[in-house]
Amino acid sequence: MRHLIASFGYAISGLGAVMLGERNGRIHLAIALGAVVAGFVLGLSRADWLWITGAIALVVIAEAFNSAIEILCDTVHPERAEGIRRTKDIAAGAVLAAALASAVIGVLVFWPYLLG
Numbered sequence: 001m002r003h004l005i006a007s008f009g010y011a012i013s014g015l016g017a018v019m020l021g022e023r024n025g026r027i028h029l030a031i032a033l034g035a036v037v038a039g040f041v042l043g044l045s046r047a048d049w050l051w052i053t054g055a056i057a058l059v060v061i062a063e064a065f066n067s068a069i070e071i072l073c074d075t076v077h078p079e080r081a082e083g084i085r086r087t088k089d090i091a092a093g094a095v096l097a098a099a100l101a102s103a104v105i106g107v108l109v110f111w112p113y114l115l116g
Contacts, residue, residue, distance in 0.1 A: 018064045032056045042113040055102035062098035066091040
């Protein structure tokens with residue numbers, strides 16, 4: 001049981017490292033908190049909360065993988081290399097895709113509440 005509890009501790013530490021220790025993680029966290037506050041203020045439906053929660057999770061997961069890939073690449077191969085650059089660019093592109101999809105979800109969810 002101690003190992004299971006320790007595993008959760010490591011995972012929470014990793015999320016904290018990404019969301020608080022990385023500049024982009026802090027940006028994503030601020031936007032997510034803004035969406036949550038707006039959701040409470042506007043009284044989102046249960047279905048809309050599912051979309052917003054999924055969108056936030058998508059971006060957090062993508063950012064976590066991107067950060068892990070960058071750290072691993074920089075540790076294993078600190079010199080500049082084309083393969084490392086491409087790997088990091090692809091991971092960053094995944095975060096961008098997740099963020100854009102989440103922005104579209106946010107507009108589709110919040111727009112009707114803002115109109116009236």
